[in-house]
Amino acid sequence: MAGSEHGSFLFDVTDGVIVLHQLTFRIQSWPPTLSMTSWGPLAVFPGVDQPITSPVLRSVTDDVVQSRTIIYTVVSGPKRGQLRVKDASDSADLTSFTQHEVDDGAIIYRPLANATESPWTGITDSIILEVSTAYASTLHDVTLPVNISYANLNADNTHTLITSLPLRIDEGGAALVSRDNIDARPLLRRLALVGVDEIVYIVVEAPQHGRLAVAGGNNATSGYRLSRRDIVGDVMYVHDGSDTTDDYFRLAVELQTTGDEVVAISHVITVNITIQPINDEPFELKTQSPELEVLQVTEFHYY
Numbered sequence: 001m002a003g004s005e006h007g008s009f010l011f012d013v014t015d016g017v018i019v020l021h022q023l024t025f026r027i028q029s030w031p032p033t034l035s036m037t038s039w040g041p042l043a044v045f046p047g048v049d050q051p052i053t054s055p056v057l058r059s060v061t062d063d064v065v066q067s068r069t070i071i072y073t074v075v076s077g078p079k080r081g082q083l084r085v086k087d088a089s090d091s092a093d094l095t096s097f098t099q100h101e102v103d104d105g106a107i108i109y110r111p112l113a114n115a116t117e118s119p120w121t122g123i124t125d126s127i128i129l130e131v132s133t134a135y136a137s138t139l140h141d142v143t144l145p146v147n148i149s150y151a152n153l154n155a156d157n158t159h160t161l162i163t164s165l166p167l168r169i170d171e172g173g174a175a176l177v178s179r180d181n182i183d184a185r186p187l188l189r190r191l192a193l194v195g196v197d198e199i200v201y202i203v204v205e206a207p208q209h210g211r212l213a214v215a216g217g218n219n220a221t222s223g224y225r226l227s228r229r230d231i232v233g234d235v236m237y238v239h240d241g242s243d244t245t246d247d248y249f250r251l252a253v254e255l256q257t258t259g260d261e262v263v264a265i266s267h268v269i270t271v272n273i274t275i276q277p278i279n280d281e282p283f284e285l286k287t288q289s290p291e292l293e294v295l296q297v298t299e300f301h302y303y
Contacts, residue, residue: 005029032061032068034136041145043152044081046115047190049108051086051156057102057144059131068133070099076128078146080113083127105156115148119194120263122149150194153187153253153267161187166272172241173278174213179232181271182251191255196263198256201226204268205250209275210239212249226251239275247273 007027013020038058044050059070073096077083083094085101086108097107115123125146131139153161163183169175179185184199203224206212212220215234220226226235231251239247253265 005031032063032133032136034059034061034070034131034133034139036131036139036142039142039144041147042109043154044109044111044146044148045152045154045157045161045190046111046113046148046150048157048160049084049086049110051105052102052107052109052144053105053156054099054103059099059139061133061136068136070131070133072097072099072102073130073132074127075130075141076126078109078125078127080111080123080125080148081146082110082112084108084110109146111148113148114193115150116193119150122147122152124148150191150196151255151263151265153265155267158267158269161190162269164269164271166274167237168274168276169237169239170276171243171278172239174236174238176233177212177231177235177237177271182231182269184228184253195257195259195261196255197258199228200254200256201228201231201251201269202254203249204252205248207237207247207249207273209242209244209247210237210273212236213238237273243277245275245277247275249273 005028007029008024009027010022010024013023036059038055040056042050042052042056057072059072060066061068061070074083074094077093083097084091084107085094085097086106094107101107109127113123113125117123125148127144127146129142129144131142161184163186165180167175167177167181182201188196188199203212203220203222203226206221212224213236214220214224214226214230218224220235237247237249248270251269251271253267253269255263255265257263
């Protein structure tokens with residue numbers, strides 16, 4: 001079948017008595033089709049390596065099983081950053097990478113510009129790629145747009161800018177939210193370059209199995225605004241005593257500058273809560289000698 005979309009082979013079939021000779025098995029094949037399902041934009045925070053992930057850059061074939069190696073070749077690299085392999089010691093710009101590397105989060109964009117002149121709208125960059133895989137037509141001039149902005153807080157970079165460890169609590173108990181659970185100091189240090197001096201947290205989803213009690217007797221329900229000082233030391237999570245082992249609440253972020261400018265960030269921060277059961281009865285196997293009886297039928301008469 002080399003070089004052809006059609007092929008066949010001959011075979012014989014026998015049951016040990018009768019033989020059917022020279023039966024033909026015909027084969028028709030089609031070349032795979034390569035297409036892009038996502039190509040940006042890549043949202044980058046200045047000074048922070050941004051992984052290029054599959055929601056941002058993904059190409060597929062029309063195969064049922066996506067097993068082909070898809071290669072991205074860099075035709076024109078970024079002007080305001082670098083394409084790098086994550087944690088690689090080599091400082092050279094990448095010239096090619098694969099979809100598997102993208103899926104694994106191994107490819108990063110490292111910004112070299114700080115965007116201080118237009119911190120919220122940001123500055124733009126782009127990467128022009130050629131996409132190929134075996135037997136499929138190559139995709140030319142695929143452009144991955146890049147935006148570098150201090151408003152670009154997202155799931156792929158927030159762990160660098162806002163650290164958050166789970167809040168741990170006993171069932172039915174209460175615990176203060178501390179800096180271990182939400183620490184935005186790394187973010188504020190970077191935002192100081194563009195005049196941001198305060199962060200406001202807005203509750204967008206309250207806990208499902210407890211409540212957020214604020215100093216003064218209020219409960220922080222959806223829409224409640226908390227200052228950075230409130231969130232560390234003045235907010236307490238109170239568990240409702242239910243048989244639950246985890247909970248969470250979600251906060252939106254709003255930035256305030258020294259010039260009274262307010263910038264809303266679209267990314268939402270999740271604070272996880274781990275609940276330790278108290279006085280739960282241990283499981284006990286009541287049936288000491290489990291046994292299953294099965295009726296075996298060897299004959300069946302139909303009338």
